[in-house]
Structure formats: C-alpha cells, structure tokens
Amino acid sequence: MSESDELVVERRGPVLVARLNRPDARNSLNASLFRSIGAAVLEAESDPDLRVLVLTGTGDRAFCAGMDLAAFAAGEQVGVGDDPETVACNRLMAGDVAVPLVGAANAAAVGGGLELLLGCDLIVASAEARFGLPEVKRGLFPGGRGTYLPLRVPLGLALELLLTGDLIDARRAYEIGLVNAVVAPGAVLDRAVDLAERIAANGPLGVAAVKEIARLVLVDADRAAERQRHWQRKVFQSEDAKEGARAFVEKRDPVWKGR
Template identity: 35%
Template sequence: MSEILCDIHDDIALVTLNRPARLNAVHRALRASLIATLARLNKDASVRAIVLTGAGERAFCAGQDLEEAADVDIARIPAWLDSQRAMYQAVRDLDKPCIAALNGVAAGAGFQVALCADWRVAATHARIGQPEVKAGLASIVGSYLMTLHVGMTHNVQMSLSGELIDARRAYDIGLVTELAERADVLAAALERAKQLARLPAHAMKLSKQRFRTLTQPGFDAACAAGIEAQTECYAHGEPQMAMRAFLNAKASMDIKA
C-alpha cells in the first residue's frame, strides 16, 4: 500500500496521507514519500495548487506513529527529528498554494503539517491540537508554528495542556481558515485551491517566498531547540514510558474488542 496517494485534477494536485487504519500517523515511509511527492509537484509547472488531506473519515493525521517514536534510540534523535523537519520544510518550500483539508483529527505532527500549509479548511467535527506533553515530549516546533497564527494565551493553553480543541474553536482563534461540514470539507478545499490557482503564479511564488524568508530563522531555531529538548526528554525516560503505556492500553482494548 502506498503511504501517499497523488491525484491530479486539471491543475490541482490532491495529496492524501494514506494510513487510515493508523489514523494516517507519520512514520518513516510516509515522511519520505510525502517529501518526495511535494518536491515533484513543486517542480511541475502544470500543477498550480496542492490540497493535502487524510484517507478515511476519522483523521487528517493523528501525529507521529508512537510505535516508531517509542523505539527511537537517544543517539538517533537528531537524525529522526531532522527527518521530521524535512517533512515540514517540504510543505513550507512549496511555491504554489497549499490547502490542508482537515477531514478529522489533526494532532501533533499532523497539526504541524497543517500549520505549514497556507490555508486550512476543517470539518466541523475535526479535533485539533498539540498533545506532545501527554506523550512525554516538549512542545517546541508546534508551539513555534502556533506563534505564527495565535497569541501566547492560546498557545500556552494548547501546548501545556495537550488538549485537542474542536474545529469551531480553532477557527475562532485563527488556527483554521475555513469551516465546512463533514461531507463538504474536501470539496471546499478543492474549490479554494481552484480559486488560488487562477491567480498569477509568479506573484504567488514571490509572495510565498517572502513569507518563508520572514519565518525561516524562527523555524530553524525551533527545530534546533526541539532536538535538544527531546533528547533531554528521552534521557529522562518520560516519552518511552508514556508511549508504551498508551500502546499497551490500546493493545488491551484491541484484544477485548
């Protein structure tokens, strides 16, 4: 099964995170495929806009795959987080409009991918947030990306509680650009992509490059700080314990089901 699906509709590319049984959680193969797909689409002059979404009805992306994260050796944390950084950067590097269609949960790494997009269309039932602290991880890159959209009060509340908020609340505070009903979220995102695709491509490219220039130093600093912080978290053992407890509880529930 391909972790990333890509369909071209006229001049719009629909890119789908395709691990629905795992709520489209990020792991090595999905990261690599998403990075390669976005790089290819960015070079394709026939593609004028990109829509990102998740397979199934439950999630855009539930975040980092905890089975992968729980097994990360401390010595591998810099390389592992560099690969995460490259995934976010692949979205940031797009010179054409990118719309995230949040068809369900967008949490952690999935939330951060969406924050790197230009436009976020969320289904009204979607839940969105930054739950890293619940997994024993510091909220570093996600909290930086939220500073580009919301003030300190909302950022602190979401980063320190790890709680997910509903899409209407996310829209009210500025994390989501548009709301749509469950059945209409992808159609709304594709329609927005068509509208943006009709705008002059070179002006769009230069505008996006300027936004990237303005935010790149902060993004780079957050990624560097994230490596340092998560290395310390893993050294304390909190992520391993929290993730294993979650995975064991999930396995127990699966057996009972």
C-alpha cells in the same frame, strides 16, 4: 492518479491532491509516509503545470494522529535523514515550500498532524475535526514546528494549547484564526480543492511573491522588505504582468506563462 500503500496522489488540473492513507493507524507518520509526502512536495514544486498542493487524510477518524509511536518504539526514525524526500517533508512543516499549500483537515489533527497543517498556507476543516499538540502530556514537547504556533494565532492562545496539551474543536480553531473555514465533514476536500483552483487561476509569479513575503514578514521584516523589492522588479516587468493587463482590457481570462 498514482497510489501507494500509504499515500494516494491525484492530479486535478493544476492542483495536486495528496491523501494520507493509513486509516487503521489514524494516518500517523512513519518514515515511509513522511518520505512519500516529501515526494509529493517535490512533484508539485518541479512541475510547472502544478500550481497548488492539497494535503488531506483518508477516513473520518483522523487527518493525521502525529508520529507513529509503534514505529518509534521499534526504533524507526521519522523525519530524520538528508534524502530529498525527507528534507522536503521537513520543509513543508517549516512552511518552506515553493507552491501554495491547502490543508484539508477531514478529522483530528494532533501532534505532528497539526504540524503538517501548520506548514500549509490555508486550512479547511471538517466540523468534526479536532486540533491539538498533546506532547507535554507525554513528557515531550512539539519537536517540529508546533512551538511556532504563535506565528499563526495570538501568543496567549498558542501557549494555552502548547502548555495544556488540550485539544480544541473546529469551531474554536476557526474563532482563533487557526483554520480558514469549517465545513460539513463530506465537503472538506471539495472546498479545499475549490480554494486551490482559485489560487491556481491567478498569476503564478504574483502568487509566489505574496506567499514568500507574507511568510517572511512574520520572522524577518528587513529580509521581507528586501524580497519585496526583488519581487516588484521581477513581477512588474514580467510577461505575465502585461498579459494580465491585456486580458483585463480585452475582457478575457489571462493565459499565464510564469515569466
């Protein structure tokens, strides 16, 4: 386990767990925490032994309350810069990370906090969590990927959240398809890690193909079809494809090589 003042990173086999650790500030995003999240993304992408990244928060008050307004008022620029870590965290919010991401919403995810979760492929939520994009209440609008919410939930429901700035509870978030599961508050991280481990047990090439194509088909169907053909050639001719078939016949767990 590695620990900094603002982000705790723990390796659990093939799963990397990154925990936002500013509970007194509701885990809000200042520039250093933003970069630390990006560093965790880069670690997960660069280490072949890591297959999935889980993102969660410390405490029971917030997963992340969005941008640290005190830091912003003091002139700090959050998410601005071309250093690798800042770029990587911005990629996370854009859903452009090579490994699967599981969000573990231990409590409220508001503004930029919800935008972090929207960059995740799957979301597990505490029954006490709340979600929203309240920027319009402050004369602003979601400057990250919040306005891309219609990629996650039906347009009318997305617009209701975006235009009113109101928060919804975890049960409503599940009903509209924003989150994948709602669990007891103390079980959020365990459920998210279990989900991550199930993903990590699968063939890494197949997982990478599914993640890229499923995301892409929502915004560019022609490009998705092109990438589908690319991945078909790559995956079906891979060593892992042969290993998967052998393991099935021999009734054993496959040993993946990622090639």
